[in-house]
Amino acid sequence: MIPSVAAAVSLLEGMMEVLSSAVKLETSSPQLAELYQYLCLAAPFGTPNETNPSNLKFQIQFRKGLAMPKEKIPSWRPAVYKGSSKLNVRIKEEVRAVQYDKEDIEDICQLYGSVLCKAELEGHPDIVLNLTTPPDSSHLDHLTVHSCVQSSDAEPVLADTTNRHTDTPHYSRSVRFSAPLETFTLCHYQQSPALIPIRGFYQMKGDRTIELLVQLKLHETIRNNFEYCEVVIPFFNRGTIEKIDNISPTSVSLCIGPDNKSLVWNIGQKFPVKSLEVSLSVTVTFTEFPSEEEEERDKTVDAKFCVEQNSYCELNFKISDFTLSGCQIDPRSITLFPSIKYKLTLGRELVSSGYRIWNSHGDALGIPFIRNEPVEEIIN
Missing domain, CATH: 2.60.40.1170 (Mu homology domain, subdomain B)
Incomplete structure (x- = not known):
């Protein structure tokens, strides 16, 4: 919901990717030189602009003699796609839980979701899609979006189903974006407390x-x-x-x-x-x-x-083909501007992560989850 925070997170992720040598901007340069070059390109005036290392690699190649596209394109999409248009969107949820079997200690369960997207589309269409959840489930909280997102709903909206007799009411969050070519994380969300599956x-x-x-x-x-x-x-x-x-x-x-x-x-x-x-x-x-x-x-x-x-x-x-939150993407909500023909693939999955059950006869190590930073405490 705060663009500057999303931009800062994207910059940090890009720095991590460069330091881990997952993407080399210049194969002959050492890691720190790679990082320096990355920061010069990603934030030339101190403000993050384009933070994806793969896209910056494209820009370097263009500078070395490859022809830039003639039409005006977004900085995060420096190459033109040619071929059959396809859009692949997948929801991945991770459920983390700690169970104690102790009357005086509450079990912990938290859910983290990501929407992964790969758009191979001719031209540079804007994409609009809706994330929906059942009305009886907790809303998707703390929605953070990729820098290519142009707009998104700050709060869930109850969808109007008066003209769709086969539909059940649901909450919806709309996201509008212009996608880069590579697979990227469109947004993150979390749900807490979550049902223990x-x-x-x-x-x-x-x-x-x-x-x-x-x-x-x-x-x-x-x-x-x-x-x-x-x-x-x-x-x-x-x-x-x-x-x-x-x-x-x-x-x-x-x-x-x-x-x-x-x-x-x-x-x-x-x-x-x-x-x-x-x-x-x-x-x-x-x-x-x-x-x-x-x-x-x-x-x-x-x-x-x-x-x-x-x-x-x-x-x-x-x-x-399942999410614990009930979150899914409404295929009827997906709209491209300008409209083109494309093949749509949707997917969902739920995986466990740090899903522990402690011995009832011993002490336990409690982990109140702060995303990717567990705080340790001993629970008797």
């Missing part, structure tokens, strides 16, 4: 031999069709896994991780239709405890904290 329960007790129990329940509103769904149970400050016994149910797909210090439970593509619940109980025996030298090798926060009963399991999953 899979409720989890984890219990673990023991020393060299432990008994553990994991129970999961899929929320009835979540699409029961996964590309993948697995639980990883890491073990820190213990020896390697010697054997696993008493696996229940016996049909469960369970294996020891490649590091011999974790279990991987493959749930598959669906939860049982009637109960929407799955469970795992198993006995794990470890070798002798690691030596002091082995303990010194790992200095991560998890390794320092996860001693004795302090432990967690992590859930990894992906659901295609």
